[in-house]
Amino acid sequence: MADTTDLKKGFKMLIDRNPFVVVDCQFVKPGKGQAFFRTKLKNMQTGAVLDRTFKSGEKLEKADTEERGMQFLYKEGDQYVFMDNETYDQMRLSEELLSDSIHYLLDNMHIDVMLFEGRPIGITPPNFVELEVTETEPGFKGDTSSNTTKPATCSTGLVVNVPLFVDVGDKLKIDTRTGEYVERVKS
Amino acid sequence: MSESPRYPIEILQRLRPPAPVKLGGRVVEVAGGEVRLEDITGSVRVECAKAPPLGAWVIAEGEWNGVVVVGTCEVLTAPTGAFPRAGGDWPSFQADGAARMRALRARAKARRAVRDFFDDRAFLEVETPAAVPSPGLDLHLDAFPVAGVDPPRWLITSPEYQMKRMLAGGAPRIYQLARCWRRGELGANHQPEFTMLEWYRAFAGSAEVMRDTEQLVAHVARTMLDGSTVIPGSGTPIDVAPPWQRLTVDEAFRTFAGVGVQDVLPDEERFFRILVDQVEPQLGRMRPIFLTHWPASMASLARLDPNDPSVCDRFEAYIAGIELCNGFGELVDPVEQRRRLRADQERRVAEGKIAYPIDERFIGALEEGLPPSGGNALGFDRLVMLLLGAESIGDVMAFPTERL
Numbered sequence: 001m002a003d004t005t006d007l008k009k010g011f012k013m014l015i016d017r018n019p020f021v022v023v024d025c026q027f028v029k030p031g032k033g034q035a036f037f038r039t040k041l042k043n044m045q046t047g048a049v050l051d052r053t054f055k056s057g058e059k060l061e062k063a064d065t066e067e068r069g070m071q072f073l074y075k076e077g078d079q080y081v082f083m084d085n086e087t088y089d090q091m092r093l094s095e096e097l098l099s100d101s102i103h104y105l106l107d108n109m110h111i112d113v114m115l116f117e118g119r120p121i122g123i124t125p126p127n128f129v130e131l132e133v134t135e136t137e138p139g140f141k142g143d144t145s146s147n148t149t150k151p152a153t154c155s156t157g158l159v160v161n162v163p164l165f166v167d168v169g170d171k172l173k174i175d176t177r178t179g180e181y182v183e184r185v186k187s
Numbered sequence: 188m189s190e191s192p193r194y195p196i197e198i199l200q201r202l203r204p205p206a207p208v209k210l211g212g213r214v215v216e217v218a219g220g221e222v223r224l225e226d227i228t229g230s231v232r233v234e235c236a237k238a239p240p241l242g243a244w245v246i247a248e249g250e251w252n253g254v255v256v257v258g259t260c261e262v263l264t265a266p267t268g269a270f271p272r273a274g275g276d277w278p279s280f281q282a283d284g285a286a287r288m289r290a291l292r293a294r295a296k297a298r299r300a301v302r303d304f305f306d307d308r309a310f311l312e313v314e315t316p317a318a319v320p321s322p323g324l325d326l327h328l329d330a331f332p333v334a335g336v337d338p339p340r341w342l343i344t345s346p347e348y349q350m351k352r353m354l355a356g357g358a359p360r361i362y363q364l365a366r367c368w369r370r371g372e373l374g375a376n377h378q379p380e381f382t383m384l385e386w387y388r389a390f391a392g393s394a395e396v397m398r399d400t401e402q403l404v405a406h407v408a409r410t411m412l413d414g415s416t417v418i419p420g421s422g423t424p425i426d427v428a429p430p431w432q433r434l435t436v437d438e439a440f441r442t443f444a445g446v447g448v449q450d451v452l453p454d455e456e457r458f459f460r461i462l463v464d465q466v467e468p469q470l471g472r473m474r475p476i477f478l479t480h481w482p483a484s485m486a487s488l489a490r491l492d493p494n495d496p497s498v499c500d501r502f503e504a505y506i507a508g509i510e511l512c513n514g515f516g517e518l519v520d521p522v523e524q525r526r527r528l529r530a531d532q533e534r535r536v537a538e539g540k541i542a543y544p545i546d547e548r549f550i551g552a553l554e555e556g557l558p559p560s561g562g563n564a565l566g567f568d569r570l571v572m573l574l575l576g577a578e579s580i581g582d583v584m585a586f587p588t589e590r591l
Contacts, residue, residue, distance in 0.1 A: 027375075028463045031510055032485060032513060033327055034455070034456060034459045053460060053464050055460075
């Protein structure tokens, strides 16, 4: 059994049978009063965030979650098929479950799949991925201005704001945590 | 070895170039024939034919032309290992280092401002012991025991008992910047070791001490912010100029939580939950505010309100939702004080906590007679944090616990 001393960013816990991850945790204590932990918790299945205040010393239930290394094999309808790197078991995740992460999935990519009580509930793409530009307005040659941007569509369907010098066929480094363009990759 | 350097780096900026200079510093950058020296007051570039190694402490001697010093660097000591080390002490190589350097200098200024304020008002600065026979019996405060001493000692959670003994001993206006320790408290507004500014005023009650508080904070703000009383707070600017708003705890509960204090008590957990979740975050967002008339059951060392014994003569000030201080019109009745401390001991035992001894010499001081007095305990680190707009009190300390 866990308790409030375990509360820190990233701690995974159960509330009403649902897995939550702590995204923010503050120690609060009136000088003459009881200590509490004021937390923001993210539902690992729905992404919904809720505020919860725990009394210091309160017992908590750790969520039985596990991250497993897997490889993305292919897409079939709205199902994405992954293979466990160790057991070679295949697992299907729906587009709905993956939500924005589908924009970072490339064939054969290795990623971590989050399992809750054995069931997949989401994936963590690598922090950076390289995606090819399939569509963007042409820019001016030699324009290296970084103040102006334009939209570019990548092979996975992701649309990012990029500097004017980016062209169709360029490879871009994207930060998957923010969904933002980082740099053009030399090819 | 050369004689001592004449100029700290900061003073260099005030010299009229060209000027001959000689100054000490640490090499934090080496590029070609140029190095950059740094100390807590600033940094300067030195052009020298023979560049010293990175991290070396040097004395630079030459001519300051307003941009660089042209001259030589004499190496005094050089690092024996890597420089900078991960987790090392050189501030500008820490992620938050530059901000911490600024904060530490501002903190020193705030200390001086506090002393000036009280010295000007004929308060005596005192120093009382850190290790004491009883650290106070508040149910929600846990003290650090001092190992291996007999009779047992604990580190103070506040200097209250000894300062009140000084009041009884004939020192009617006293203040102290005291290091205090509280176990298990760590967060943006808490460190297990911190600095408390505590003061007492005889022949006064909480009204006078609240006035001291608002004037003190405004004075420290003006000193640190070039005459302004508008502080960054935590996001929205806050004007700390007196007078501050006053609100009773009951009014605050009704306003921000839609429930009266008497509807919540005696359920103390519910009281504190509402306080931390709904009330405190709303307090002092535009201007500081005093919360007054706390429930009698939370009187601690405060006297009961002579006009309404269901509340006590206790106040707290809040700025940007953060509790800055806790003050009392002091309880001077030894019989009532002993009764409360016994009850606190029983509650501590019931909660499985150590029941610290009752400090008989403190009770003795009350028996001998304490003048009617007011006192306040103000978190000095929090004051500095709020004045600078820092995010945590650890940011305004040289060594928060996580850097030890």
